[in-house]
Amino acid sequence: MEVCPFEGITMEGGQVEFTDACRLCRVCIKACPTGAIWLEQSDAGPILERDKYKDVLIFAEQRQGRIQPVTYELIGKGLELARCLGQEVIVFLAGRDLKAQAHELLLYGVSRVYLYEHKALEHFRIEPYTSLIVDLVNDTLPNILLMGATPVGRSLAPRVAARLRTGLTADCTSLSVKENGDLVQTRPAFGGDVMAQIITPRHRPQMATVRHKVMASAPRLAEPKGEVKECAVDESKLKSGIAVLKFEPYQITTSISDAEIVVAGGRGVGRPEGLKLLEQLAVEVGGALGVTRPLVEQGWADYTMQIGMSGRTIRPRLYIGCGISGAIQHVAGMRGAEAIFAINSDPNAPIFDIAHYGLVGDMYEIVPHLIAMIREGDDPNGVFQLS
Amino acid sequence: MHFVVCIKQVPEGTEVEIDEEKGILKREGVESKLNVYDTYALEAAVALKEEFGGSVTVISMGPPQAEAVIRESYMLGADEGYLLSDRVFAGADTLATSYTLASAIRQLSDADIIFCGMQTTDGDTAQVGPGIAELLGLPHASYVKRLCTLEADAIILETDMGDGIESLKIELPCLLTVTNEINQPRLPSFRLKQGTKNRPVTIWDHQALVGAKQGYFGLDGSPTQVERIFPPPKSQEQVIWQGTPFELSQRMCAKLRELKYI
Numbered sequence: 268m269e270v271c272p273f274e275g276i277t278m279e280g281g282q283v284e285f286t287d288a289c290r291l292c293r294v295c296i297k298a299c300p301t302g303a304i305w306l307e308q309s310d311a312g313p314i315l316e317r318d319k320y321k322d323v324l325i326f327a328e329q330r331q332g333r334i335q336p337v338t339y340e341l342i343g344k345g346l347e348l349a350r351c352l353g354q355e356v357i358v359f360l361a362g363r364d365l366k367a368q369a370h371e372l373l374l375y376g377v378s379r380v381y382l383y384e385h386k387a388l389e390h391f392r393i394e395p396y397t398s399l400i401v402d403l404v405n406d407t408l409p410n411i412l413l414m415g416a417t418p419v420g421r422s423l424a425p426r427v428a429a430r431l432r433t434g435l436t437a438d439c440t441s442l443s444v445k446e447n448g449d450l451v452q453t454r455p456a457f458g459g460d461v462m463a464q465i466i467t468p469r470h471r472p473q474m475a476t477v478r479h480k481v482m483a484s485a486p487r488l489a490e491p492k493g494e495v496k497e498c499a500v501d502e503s504k505l506k507s508g509i510a511v512l513k514f515e516p517y518q519i520t521t522s523i524s525d526a527e528i529v530v531a532g533g534r535g536v537g538r539p540e541g542l543k544l545l546e547q548l549a550v551e552v553g554g555a556l557g558v559t560r561p562l563v564e565q566g567w568a569d570y571t572m573q574i575g576m577s578g579r580t581i582r583p584r585l586y587i588g589c590g591i592s593g594a595i596q597h598v599a600g601m602r603g604a605e606a607i608f609a610i611n612s613d614p615n616a617p618i619f620d621i622a623h624y625g626l627v628g629d630m631y632e633i634v635p636h637l638i639a640m641i642r643e644g645d646d647p648n649g650v651f652q653l654s
Numbered sequence: 655m656h657f658v659v660c661i662k663q664v665p666e667g668t669e670v671e672i673d674e675e676k677g678i679l680k681r682e683g684v685e686s687k688l689n690v691y692d693t694y695a696l697e698a699a700v701a702l703k704e705e706f707g708g709s710v711t712v713i714s715m716g717p718p719q720a721e722a723v724i725r726e727s728y729m730l731g732a733d734e735g736y737l738l739s740d741r742v743f744a745g746a747d748t749l750a751t752s753y754t755l756a757s758a759i760r761q762l763s764d765a766d767i768i769f770c771g772m773q774t775t776d777g778d779t780a781q782v783g784p785g786i787a788e789l790l791g792l793p794h795a796s797y798v799k800r801l802c803t804l805e806a807d808a809i810i811l812e813t814d815m816g817d818g819i820e821s822l823k824i825e826l827p828c829l830l831t832v833t834n835e836i837n838q839p840r841l842p843s844f845r846l847k848q849g850t851k852n853r854p855v856t857i858w859d860h861q862a863l864v865g866a867k868q869g870y871f872g873l874d875g876s877p878t879q880v881e882r883i884f885p886p887p888k889s890q891e892q893v894i895w896q897g898t899p900f901e902l903s904q905r906m907c908a909k910l911r912e913l914k915y916i
């Protein structure tokens with residue numbers, strides 16, 4: 268009874284009862300020492316003919332004609348999975364005037380880009396995009412279909428999955444394949460406190476979404492491989508109940524609560540120019556700038572930038588704290604960060620107790636080097652430039 | 655107009671503990687509550703009702719005790735509530751959940767706008783809303799952060815696309831999933847709590863959903879299977895580096911690269 272994660276088992280009059288809370292997660296079956304619990308499952312649907320399905324299909328997301336970087340990361344993972352199975356990576360790309368972008372994708376090792384060009388596809392609209400992908404899936408019968416866990420991908424993938432009646436696993440942090448082609452998907456739930464391993468054993472394609480910056484980008488090759496296949500767009504598939512009236516890009520994402528990377532400065536920055544230096548670092552790593560309370564009290568930073576008990580709570584993937592002692596009221600607001608780097612000149616500063624990587628030194632000497640090195644090492648091919 | 659809101663009961667707080675030896679969730683003493691994003695969905699519907707007239711129906715799929723979130727929604731301005739509860743619905747993944755909810759909404763037959771939260775705080779997939787829209791053949795918009803104009807046969811709104819704000823005009827009927835920026839949900843009203851004490855909650859089991867395929871419900875209708883639940887990997891190593899500023903920067907830069915932050 269205690270083994271049930273959902274309190275789905277009760278004992279009444281010496282009789283074990285499964286309640287409505289039971290989610291059929293099977294944990295009790297595995298835990299039962301005598302094998303007294305089993306699950307009768309009706310045979311839903313025909314046996315899957317695994318051999319009929321092959322290749323990894325990637326949804327290439329473009330916004331305003333720019334291929335989104337998560338696409339190259341999906342290709343990187345897709346190539347790895349395809350290699351394990353002796354299969355290929357193919358790509359779906361839709362929009363307007365995208366030939367250059369389609370050819371650019373060939374430089375990342377994919378075998379074929381299916382290109383759908385039409386002025387009605389310029390902006391993402393859910394119904395046409397769903398129909399075109401579903402048609403491509405039905406034509407190519409991929410084993411796996413990957414999309415970015417972006418606002419577009421998180422809206423599109425569930426519709427495609429529902430129309431195809433297949434499984435979709437959200438926000439996967441790890442993907443691997445078994446020999447029989449089954450995809451093993453790992454994802455966090457409950458706000459990251461729980462990891463779940465999920466499979467889709469009886470349906471194809473096996474669909475998954477992956478967030479940006481979780482997988483490594485595919486390397487750009489010197490020579491393109493594969494081909495671009497220009498596909499005719501069936502006008503009847505373009506019908507939509509949605510009109511895009513306007514798009515207003517955000518200027519800069521400064522909100523520390525949403526940022527995946529946060530660079531934070533404390534009293535150790537000493538003077539307002541110190542914050543400018545940290546802001547530069549934030550720009551280099553693509554993050555937002557946060558501060559401790561004393562800097563807000565000094566009037567050097569806005570209250571919306573304050574991290575801690577009386578400020579914002581943040582849970583970024585990466586936190587870099589400079590000149591911060593690590594007072595409990597500050598730590599309360601950032602201890603959920605996935606990786607914590609701290610730069611402090613005092614080796615006994617409490618921040619080093621919680622930092623994963625501590626650098627003992629003067630931030631004014633370290634940070635400028637750091638900025639230079641990050642800049643230098645930037646792979647010019649990492650991001651696709653519009654030609 | 656008829657506004658339908660999908661609401662889910664979730665465990666209170668996100669602090670779930672895992673029994674590492676057994677690889678399961680510890681749920682002792684964990685209270686349940688209404689998924690926070692669904693309170694924004696409900697508020698959006700109730701506010702439209704108050705401005706333009708009509709009624710608000712809430713639907714939840716869950717065990718019998720999920721009736722609590724429907725009662726709560728009555729105190730927040732919902733007029734009618736349906737609880738989809740049946741052993742056959744258990745073990746549903748997002749596809750089977752979408753199917754069950756879509757079947758119930760189809761049965762209500764006259765929904766103009768269906769509201770969902772942008773995601774839940776437990777399963778956290780954001781997949782159920784778009785799934786319902788697909789199964790009903792309706793247009794949908796995810797991450798709606800502002801409702802601008804409601805017309806007789808369309809609604810104009812703004813969605814958060816991550817890189818900017820998109821203004822859309824969507825034909826009715828449609829489905830919207832809303833963010834926590836869309837409004838400020840009201841607090842439960844004591845007057846409504848008293849006034850709705852005896853209001854019934856309609857319970858529907860699978861037989862109540864006419865024309866639905868039983869094989870599409872619950873575990874049987876779920877293509878995904880959770881194989882294993884385990885705690886996230888323990889936070890990595892903890893190291894302190896000393897050296898010249900140049901060496902320190904080099905180490906940090908290499909580490910950032912190794913961890914794929916840059």
Ligand SMILES: Cc1cc2nc3c(=O)[nH]c(=O)nc-3n(C[C@H](O)[C@H](O)[C@H](O)COP(=O)(O)OP(=O)(O)OC[C@H]3O[C@@H](n4cnc5c(N)ncnc54)[C@H](O)[C@@H]3O)c2cc1C
Pocket residue numbers: 532533534535536558559560561573574575576577578579589590591592593594595596597600610611612613616628629630631
């Ligand atoms: C009720 C209450 C609520 C609070 N809420 C918050 C809150 O929400 N957020 C918050 O941040 N604080 C909060 N505080 C304040 C908190 O207690 C600390 O005072 C504050 O966090 C300290 O900020 P700091 O680390 O920037 O400064 P300090 O503690 O002064 O630390 C500065 C650090 O910088 C280092 N340093 C100096 N020069 C350099 C250099 N050149 N290079 C590298 N390192 C250097 C020093 O070694 C030192 O460790 C709150 C306090 C109270 C009482």
Ligand SMILES: Cc1cc2nc3c(=O)[nH]c(=O)nc-3n(C[C@H](O)[C@H](O)[C@H](O)COP(=O)(O)OP(=O)(O)OC[C@H]3O[C@@H](n4cnc5c(N)ncnc54)[C@H](O)[C@@H]3O)c2cc1C
Pocket residue numbers: 434435436437454456457461462463465659660661662663689691692695713714715716746747748749751755769770771772773774776777778779780781782783878880
């Ligand atoms: C650890 C774990 C991981 C999981 N991972 C996946 C996965 O990757 N893929 C998958 O298909 N399933 C997954 N599931 C199953 C999934 O959580 C359930 O299908 C659940 O019923 C709905 O998904 P959600 O909580 O993610 O809802 P979301 O899609 O995040 O919910 C969005 C909105 O849909 C509405 N809604 C959702 N559920 C209900 C409901 N029961 N009643 C009324 N309205 C509702 C609400 O308006 C809600 O705000 C997972 C379950 C667990 C425990």
